[in-house]
Amino acid sequence: MATENKPLWLSIEESILTLGTADLSGSNQEASVQKIAAELDTAGFNVSGHGGNLLEVRWAVDEARKIGKPFLEDFNAAVAALTLDDVADPYAATNKIISDIGATWPDLKKSERRSVVIGFVEKARLDLLIAKAKEMSGDEGIRMLIEKAVADKVITEGLEIAQDKLDEVHAQIAAERAERARVTTLLEKVDGKPDDERVKHLITNNVTEELIIEMAAVDQAAIDAVKKAMAEELKEQQRLAEEEAARKKAEAEGPSLDAISPEDMIDYIDSIREIMDFSEEEKEIRIMCDQSSIPKALVDIAVSDPDKLDELEKQAEG
Numbered sequence: 001m002a003t004e005n006k007p008l009w010l011s012i013e014e015s016i017l018t019l020g021t022a023d024l025s026g027s028n029q030e031a032s033v034q035k036i037a038a039e040l041d042t043a044g045f046n047v048s049g050h051g052g053n054l055l056e057v058r059w060a061v062d063e064a065r066k067i068g069k070p071f072l073e074d075f076n077a078a079v080a081a082l083t084l085d086d087v088a089d090p091y092a093a094t095n096k097i098i099s100d101i102g103a104t105w106p107d108l109k110k111s112e113r114r115s116v117v118i119g120f121v122e123k124a125r126l127d128l129l130i131a132k133a134k135e136m137s138g139d140e141g142i143r144m145l146i147e148k149a150v151a152d153k154v155i156t157e158g159l160e161i162a163q164d165k166l167d168e169v170h171a172q173i174a175a176e177r178a179e180r181a182r183v184t185t186l187l188e189k190v191d192g193k194p195d196d197e198r199v200k201h202l203i204t205n206n207v208t209e210e211l212i213i214e215m216a217a218v219d220q221a222a223i224d225a226v227k228k229a230m231a232e233e234l235k236e237q238q239r240l241a242e243e244e245a246a247r248k249k250a251e252a253e254g255p256s257l258d259a260i261s262p263e264d265m266i267d268y269i270d271s272i273r274e275i276m277d278f279s280e281e282e283k284e285i286r287i288m289c290d291q292s293s294i295p296k297a298l299v300d301i302a303v304s305d306p307d308k309l310d311e312l313e314k315q316a317e318g
Helices: 006-015 026-043 051-067 071-080 089-103 110-136 140-147 151-160 163-189 194-203 210-213 220-252 262-278 282-291 294-305 310-315
Strands: none
Touching: 006 051, 006 071, 006 140, 006 194, 006 282, 026 051, 051 071, 071 089, 089 110, 089 282, 110 140, 110 151, 140 151, 140 163, 163 194, 163 210, 194 210, 194 220, 210 220, 262 282, 262 294, 262 310, 282 294, 294 310
């Protein structure tokens, strides 16, 4: 029923809005009052049988006659003129409407009417936000409405999108907030450090450049400088690693032929011959030679040209 959702005074004003100028004239005023009372009775209000309610109708009609127009003409125009800036603070906007319109229509200043005005202002705010969201590209409109704490149902209905789509954007925003919280923790660990250290710490922890610029309060040049220094550092680390790998490889392979003393050469060749007496398989020979720390240069000769071992042995013996 209408009585459950709308106050009597507003329903009276809505009925007056449908009247013509002639209906508000002195000779037609009482007929208009009876007509409105009957309509409100049908809508669920007890007007015709309630003296106080009937008086409210008479007073409202008389006020419209004296001012020369229905109250809702001025009120609706004031609400329609609201902008997003106006409704940024719905309560301030409500106060302004009551003050402005109340100068002509004093009854609007009654305390019980304030909540109704607030309702109109808040609906205007939602309508303006939805209109703005529709003009935005991608998911920006949805994001804006979520940021403004607009209810999910209002968003899905206003933008005509599925709940799944809204849930997707909610999830994205939640992930972004979690990432910001992570970055905040990372920054706390390098608080008070120079910018280059702070930026390097964030880069090594996979923080995007966009978020670094925003949350570390640095510019792109600072990030580029740190990345360049890190690249040079990485290059040097790679060079050192390659040198170390080469050193370990050389150490594992043992000395070259020219670097083996005659005494060691004879001992190595004797060991190789013992191994080759035990097995003729190259793989097994190499494994046993490695276990005996025999230089790789000699092992390569043993498995590829074993007769050359005799030649090397003679050279070692002088």
